[in-house]
Amino acid sequence: MKRQIIDTIEQYDTIIIHRHVRPDPDAYGSQFGLKELIQANYPEKAVYAVGEHDPSLTFLAMPDRITDELFDGALVIVTDTANTERVDDERYTSGDRLIKIDHHPNDDAYGDLIWVDTGASSVSEMIYELYEEGRDYKEWTFSDAAARLLFAGIVGDTGRFLFSSSTVKTFETAAQLIQYNFNRNEVFDGMYEMEPHLLQLQGYFYQYFQMDEHGAASLKITKEVLQEYGVTASETSLLVGSLGSVKGICAWVIFIEEGDTIRVRLRSKGPVINGLAKKYNGGGHPLASGASASSWQEAEQIVKELQELCKNY
Template identity: 65%
Template sequence: MKQQIIECIEKYQTIIIHRHVRPDEDAYGSQMGLAALIQSNYPEKTVYTPGTHDPALTYLGEPVHVEDEAYNGALVIVTDTANQERIDDQRYTMGAELIKIDHHPNDDAYGDITWVDTSASSCSELIYELYEYGEEHCAWGLPAQAARYLFAGIVGDTGRFKFPSATEKTFKTASKLVKHDFDRSTLFDGMYELSKELLQLQGYIYQNFHMNENGAAYIKLPKELLEEYGVTALETSALVSSLGNVKGIRAWAIFVEEPDQIRVRLRSKGLVINTIAKQFRGGGHPFASGATIYDWSEADDLIAQLDEVCAQ
């Protein structure tokens, strides 16, 4: 599979790399890390990284604007995106060939070439694996900027190596990446520093979340509350792991009201909760998923299912 991907990369002059909407560190890390890797080893090629920018990720980088004409005869690669509806910028179908590289369950096997490995901690880990193959067979090098992107993606998707997805292979990959010349302290500052407004909202979450005897917990953040704290719905993604620090919690849901829907972020400590997400227009990893609902009564239904999973 890696050989096929490299042969495809070598065949095309223009390569456009997409990732998922509402990006996180692994979305940016795998997309921009792969772009930096290709550009460094094939400087004659044109590589684009489109998508809607999340200002919270500016410390990592920013996407670029791509004209429609660039897709003519181009190779399109989509990283870290399980389902086609979650691909940021639906022009991904306009290229000559499509590659999917991902570590989520392969429920939507799109693409002419599909490389999915659910045992990987992150898509960034897979990109590093692709680099190692390229290093051995094509004399690829890894620029420091690509190493920085991939390290950020791995750290972000493993919760600083706390999640079960961080395997021995993950730690070995991280140990190789940190040998490259990038400033980890500055990178960590960008990843984990929070604004005063977000910290105050985090305090509200700790004071007002609900948890029952089974370890099922939740917090509802209506849009009026977000306005009161001066925080956008997108910015709340930085707080999704906050309740994981609470003793006794087994699984939790954070409900964030947006103008036209309610975004649900689901997390657990070892319980499979993506089955719940799939019932509410979502999906994701077994222990980290997302869903979408359209009224607060649905939230109560989801909470009931979360409690049932914890009770079992």
């Protein structure tokens, strides 16, 4: 499949790369890392990375703004996006051919070419694997800029290599990437430094989360709380892992009220939670998933189901 993707890339003069809404470092890392990789080896091609920008990821890159006409006859690649509902920028269907590169369960097998590896720590890791194939197949070269982006993506999706998704291959890939010329400290600062108002909200997390005797924890963040601390709903993504340091915790859910919906962020230290996420218009990885709830009553039902998962684990 990797060689098919490489051959397809070679066939198109215009390539447009998408990723998922509400992006994280792996979404940006894989998307912009792939853009850098293609541009380094095919400087004559026009390569764009599109989607709504998340200000917290400005340290990594800025998306391109392009017209609808550029999609005519273009190759479209979507990275790190399990299902079509989560693709950022609905124009992804407007190109000539579509490639899906992802590491989530392939429940929505969209695209003309599909490369899904659920054993990969991140799609950024997969993009480096694509480079290795291109190096052997087409004498591809690699760049410092691509290394920086892919390293950030891997670090983000592995929780600084703490998650069980970090494999021997993950560490080998990271070892290759850090040989390139980029400032790792700047990457870590961009990913993990927080403004004081976010740290204050983190204190709220620790003060008000609730956990039952089986280690199932939950926390509700209303619009009023967000307003009180001056935090946007998207900024709270930096805090989701905070409860993982609580001794005895099994799995946790954080509800973030945003407009007329409630974001649901699920994390686990053992029980598989992506099945629960799928029941509520979401999905993701076995131990890290997202969903949405239509009301606080539905949120309570999610808590009960999470408690059952921990009870039976």
